[in-house]
C-alpha cells in the first residue's frame with residue numbers, strides 16, 4: 380500500500396466513521412410542551428409512533444383554539460428529542476366530513492403486503508360526541524398526504540371512541556377502542572389490508588369504563604395499558620397482560636401513581652437498541668384539566684420497568700435520558 384500523507388489518513392479515518400442519524404443520549408423534560416427544530420410547539424397530542432428506517436415518526440392531534448380538528452401532524456426524530464416537523468398529513472380539506480370535525484388519537488401501522496401506511500383514529504362531527512366512529516386513512520409514504528377512507532362504527536354497530544392499533548409479529552393487526560359509551564373496550568382483528576374490521580375478538584373488562592388503550596409486546600407477553608374515563612382529568616392508569624392477543628386477558632392492575640403523574644396514556648413505544656429494548660410510556664397532560672385548549676397540553680414520557688415478565692411499573696422522573704442507539708431509557 381502506498382504511503383499516504385497524514386492529512387489523507389485523517390480524511391480516510393473521518394470517512395470511516397459511520398454517519399448515522401442517531402446521537403448521544405438525549406434528555407427529555409416532563410410536564411412541558413416540546414418544541415420542534417423550527418422552534419414551534421410540537422402538536423402530536425393523543426398520538427402514536429412508528430419507526431421507519433432510522434426515524435421515529437410521531438403522529439398526533441393538532442387542534443384549533445376551539446379544539447376542533449386542524450390536522451393530524453407528523454414529526455420525525457432519530458433520538459426521540461429532536462423533532463422535525465414533516466407534514467400535516469390529514470387536514471379539514473382531506474374529506475368533506477373533515478370540514479368540521481374532531482379527530483382524536485391517530486395511530487399508524489404499515490402493511491407490508493399492500494405497501495400502505497394505514498391510519499386509524501376516533502372521529503366526531505365537531506359539534507357533539509355522539510358519532511363515536513372509527514375512521515381510516517391511507518398513504519403510500521409515511522409522512523405524505525393520507526387519503527381518507529371513511530368513518531364508521533366497527534361492524535356497523537359498535538360505538539368507538541378512544542382507539543389504538545397493534546400490529547403483531549405475524550402481520551396480523553388489531554384495533555382496540557372504547558365502546559358502549561366507554562363502558563367497554565372492544566378488541567377487534569383488522570382485515571388483511573388493515574383498512575377494515577374483520578371480527579370482534581372480545582370485549583374486555585365489561586362495564587369497567589377503561590379508555591386510552593395502548594398495546595405492546597415484550598418477550599412474548601402482550602401488555603395493554605389503559606386509563607379510566609374522566610374526560611380531560613388524569614386518573615389511575617392500569618394494565619393487563621395476555622400471552623396472545625386473542626387469548627384471555629388478565630385482570631387490571633395499577634401502574635404509576637393515582638393520576639398517572641397527571642397524565643393519560645397515549646402510546647407505548649419500544650426503543651430497540653444495541654444493548655436492550657426499553658418501553659417508553661407516552662402520556663398526555665391534557666390542558667383541558669385546567670380549562671385550556673388541547674394545543675396547550677404537555678407531555679409526560681416515562682420508562683416502564685418490568686419486575687417480572689408479566690408485571691410493569693412506572694415511577695416519576697422530572698427528566699429522562701433516552702439513548703436510541705443503545706436502547707437505554709432511564710429516569711434521571
Ligand code: GAL
Nearest residue numbers: 483541590591608609610611
Ligand atoms: C378523554 C379521552 C380523550 C378525549 C377527552 C375529551 O376521556 O381520553 O381522548 O376524548 O376525553 O373528550
